[in-house]
Amino acid sequence: MKPLITTAQALSEIATGLSPEAISSSAVLFEFETQDFDFLLAAENKSTDQRIIIMRKENVQDIFTPDHLSIHRTDVLSRMISFAERAKVPGPLSLPRHWHQYKHSNYIAFRAVPQMDAHASRWITEVISGNRPDVIFWKSTTSSNKSTLEEFASKRPKPPGFGNSWNEAFTAAKQYFSQARSLRSQPQPADVEIYLPALEQSITKGWSYEKWLSAVTPEQRAFIEANTDKSIRLRGPAGSGKTLALTLKAVREVLLNRDKGEEIRVLVVTHSWALAAQISDSLDSMGLGLVLQEIEVFPLLEIAKAISPHYVQDTSGFSLIGDDSLSGKQAQLNEIQEVLNEFIDGDWITYRNSVSDSLRARFDSDDNDGRLALAWDLLIEFGSVIGAAAIFPGAGSDLRYYQIPRMSWMLPLNSREDMRVVFDLYSRYMESLESRSLVTSDQVLADFLSHLETHAWNRARRSQGYDLVFVDEFHLFSPLERQVLHHLTLDTSTYPHVFMALDPRQSPSEAFIGVAADDTRSSNLAPTDDNLGDVANFELTTIHRFTPQILSLIKHVHHEFPTLDLGQEWDIDFTRVESEKSDGPLSRLVSSASRRGEEEDIVRAVHEVYQRGRIALAVVDPRQWSRFSRLASEIGKSGKFNVSTVSGRSDIEGLGYRRRGLVIGPAEYLAGLQFDSVFVAGIPDLNTSAPTVNERTRYLSLLYLALSRAQREVRVFVNEDDGGAPEVLLRAVSNNVMGAERGSLV
Ligand SMILES: Nc1ncnc2c1ncn2[C@@H]1O[C@H](COP(=O)(O)OP(=O)(O)OP(=O)(O)O)[C@@H](O)[C@H]1O
Numbered sequence: 001m002k003p004l005i006t007t008a009q010a011l012s013e014i015a016t017g018l019s020p021e022a023i024s025s026s027a028v029l030f031e032f033e034t035q036d037f038d039f040l041l042a043a044e045n046k047s048t049d050q051r052i053i054i055m056r057k058e059n060v061q062d063i064f065t066p067d068h069l070s071i072h073r074t075d076v077l078s079r080m081i082s083f084a085e086r087a088k089v090p091g092p093l094s095l096p097r098h099w100h101q102y103k104h105s106n107y108i109a110f111r112a113v114p115q116m117d118a119h120a121s122r123w124i125t126e127v128i129s130g131n132r133p134d135v136i137f138w139k140s141t142t143s144s145n146k147s148t149l150e151e152f153a154s155k156r157p158k159p160p161g162f163g164n165s166w167n168e169a170f171t172a173a174k175q176y177f178s179q180a181r182s183l184r185s186q187p188q189p190a191d192v193e194i195y196l197p198a199l200e201q202s203i204t205k206g207w208s209y210e211k212w213l214s215a216v217t218p219e220q221r222a223f224i225e226a227n228t229d230k231s232i233r234l235r236g237p238a239g240s241g242k243t244l245a246l247t248l249k250a251v252r253e254v255l256l257n258r259d260k261g262e263e264i265r266v267l268v269v270t271h272s273w274a275l276a277a278q279i280s281d282s283l284d285s286m287g288l289g290l291v292l293q294e295i296e297v298f299p300l301l302e303i304a305k306a307i308s309p310h311y312v313q314d315t316s317g318f319s320l321i322g323d324d325s326l327s328g329k330q331a332q333l334n335e336i337q338e339v340l341n342e343f344i345d346g347d348w349i350t351y352r353n354s355v356s357d358s359l360r361a362r363f364d365s366d367d368n369d370g371r372l373a374l375a376w377d378l379l380i381e382f383g384s385v386i387g388a389a390a391i392f393p394g395a396g397s398d399l400r401y402y403q404i405p406r407m408s409w410m411l412p413l414n415s416r417e418d419m420r421v422v423f424d425l426y427s428r429y430m431e432s433l434e435s436r437s438l439v440t441s442d443q444v445l446a447d448f449l450s451h452l453e454t455h456a457w458n459r460a461r462r463s464q465g466y467d468l469v470f471v472d473e474f475h476l477f478s479p480l481e482r483q484v485l486h487h488l489t490l491d492t493s494t495y496p497h498v499f500m501a502l503d504p505r506q507s508p509s510e511a512f513i514g515v516a517a518d519d520t521r522s523s524n525l526a527p528t529d530d531n532l533g534d535v536a537n538f539e540l541t542t543i544h545r546f547t548p549q550i551l552s553l554i555k556h557v558h559h560e561f562p563t564l565d566l567g568q569e570w571d572i573d574f575t576r577v578e579s580e581k582s583d584g585p586l587s588r589l590v591s592s593a594s595r596r597g598e599e600e601d602i603v604r605a606v607h608e609v610y611q612r613g614r615i616a617l618a619v620v621d622p623r624q625w626s627r628f629s630r631l632a633s634e635i636g637k638s639g640k641f642n643v644s645t646v647s648g649r650s651d652i653e654g655l656g657y658r659r660r661g662l663v664i665g666p667a668e669y670l671a672g673l674q675f676d677s678v679f680v681a682g683i684p685d686l687n688t689s690a691p692t693v694n695e696r697t698r699y700l701s702l703l704y705l706a707l708s709r710a711q712r713e714v715r716v717f718v719n720e721d722d723g724g725a726p727e728v729l730l731r732a733v734s735n736n737v738m739g740a741e742r743g744s745l746v
Pocket of ligand 1: 203204205215216217220236237238239240241242243244245503544545671672673674708
């Protein structure tokens with residue numbers, strides 16, 4: 001194969017398990033071909049970015065890794081990315097010990113796969129010196145095809161010259177992404193594909209502000225008209241019109257103040273660009289002209305980056321890891337696995353005797369899935385416990401960690417010694433990020449928080465702060481993020497007035513934990529609550545998105561959640577919730593004999609409902625993402641359907657407008673969106689593969705999220721290869737909230 005020229009960002013997308021065939025349906029990747037080279041670029045790439053050159057002499061089938069390493073593709077790619085990131089850091093390049101690096105002149109060889117692979121494969125690479133540290137993956141060697149670095153170096157191969165083609169590829173990519181963006185947001189001629197004008201599809205249905213005010217329910221109205229003299233928490237299940245009510249209230253406050261001749265500054269904070277874009281579009285569509293001038297809508301991380309002097313003046317070239325995407329999360333998980341493997345092979349022995357039996361068993365286990373589960377638990381511990389308390393490695397910081405009381409949702413750590421091991425791993429993890437010039441979003445937020453606590457901000461906030469702060473999807477904010485919010489208001493003499501909309505059932509993984517973690521923080525670390533003073537609670541109990549049939553299924557899933565004591569302010573009383581929509585079909589549970597059969601059933605279902613409106617295929621377990629991204633490419637290839645994959649929250653910008661089409665993505669990244677039909681697949685067996693309360697809650701939350709995206713119809717697909725239907729759905733069938741259907745027998 002021709003050499004492939006790509007970037008760390010593009011490879012990270014593939015390392016999530018995205019099938020190479022699905023590249024064309026990804027909203028963030030672009031392929032370009034010249035006579036001598038193939039290019040793969042990501043939407044966020046800049047023309048000055050480091051390039052990764054893969055020579056591909058040994059590639060016949062697999063376009064990314066030498067064929068014999070295909071089965072380890074994700075691991076191999078993760079290590080390649082990690083190598084490229086390390087090459088960017090000024091100074092001598094040093095790799096972790098267990099990579100078994102070997103250097104000769106400007107060539108470096110290292111193990112290609114973290115685990116033992118039968119071929120003992122190694123890469124031979126070169127880092128180009130000069131103004132950008134491009135890396136070349138020259139070839140891989142195996143135990144049966146050994147070539148020493150010295151032999152290789154003696155040939156001194158010439159790096160490929162692709163400068164002009166790179167510029168060409170980059171220009172084409174830029175054009176492609178900007179065209180795709182405008183295509184997604186523009187109504188298209190009917191003969192290309194049928195689109196509805198954007199406004200009719202948005203959550204405001206193209207109605208004016210006045211029309212909405214007369215259409216809202218009394219519950220929504222109570223919130224919209226509530227006094228702003230104290231903070232308000234607006235709770236409601238998925239589809240109850242929280243985002244809409246929040247948007248209307250923001251507008252109302254601006255207009256009321258205008259009538260009094262005053263101009264106020266309003267901030268609407270979101271967790272993602274996707275939701276920020278949706279709210280901005282809603283404001284635009286309500287025919288209010290200049291309201292936007294007073295209302296700013298941004299994701300919190302963006303506000304942190306814009307205000308935080310640490311970030312504004314940062315010239316160290318650090319880049320952010322763990323942004324809100326599957327690739328960000330996967331990158332953190334890979335890093336933790338690497339740190340964990342190195343630790344177990346090395347210093348673990350010195351801790352081994354002092355830790356509790358249960359933790360020892362987890363570290364000693366050779367089982368790959370077990371190691372992965374431990375890495376997940378550590379990811380949550382690092383982000384939602386240690387990072388959320390803004391503890392970063394340094395003198396005395398371990399003591400602050402030891403003081404955090406353990407809660408039932410956390411990784412069980414039974415003694416100080418157990419915590420010591422975890423903190424040691426955390427320090428190594430942070431060190432390894434630093435060695436690759438990466439920062440986590442937690443670090444950005446913690447720096448931001450420390451800036452907000454300075455006298456300088458106290459002076460600046462009087463002009464830069466906001467009169468009112470609205471927060472949508474509050475349940476997705478970690479305790480650390482929540483501490484930031486009350487510093488953003490302008491008046492320091494009263495309690496900040498923050499208006500939050502939330503549904504705790506929609507918080508997968510660590511974010512959910514963040515909800516419960518409020519208790520942790522209040523019982524030990526500095527702030528005793530969200531510093532919001534007295535908070536009024538409002539509740540929405542009418543569902544506007546989906547039918548009574550879908551609501552019954554969602555209520556059923558809700559009752560399956562483990563009893564987590566969230567406190568009264570958080571919990572939603574589902575007994576009062578009703579749908580105002582007319583009846584629709586009963587949700588279906590389709591059981592196929594095999595994975596292949598399940599895929600055929602899904603394709604058949606797409607054929608059946610495609611004409612009716614938008615469809616989502618929501619994948620509950622991200623470990624199954626690879627399989628369904630491959631299915632996406634197969635369905636797309638037929639040319640009959642418009643298929644897009646999403647694996648990050650920002651990818652969905654603009655998707656909201658397409659009338660027809662199939663969107664395939666991990667359930668988590670479909671939050672905030674709605675579709676005519678939702679197909680749910682990739683549900684792990686909650687009894688066997690979710691052994692901890694944490695994991696069970698995470699999967700139930702993702703299932704809840706997936707189901708609640710539907711407006712008219714839900715179908716859930718399961719197959720015998722993956723253990724058949726989980727208990728929670730079998731019970732739904734016996735309670736008559738789902739109909740069981742036999743799928744394909746192949
Ligand atoms: N009073 C109402 N009358 C009619 N439709 C409504 C009303 N309130 C909201 N809707 C519609 O219900 C749908 C869901 O609204 P919205 O997205 O605000 O819900 P949400 O509670 O924020 O949902 P989620 O938590 O799942 O994001 C939208 O299509 C919106 O236009």
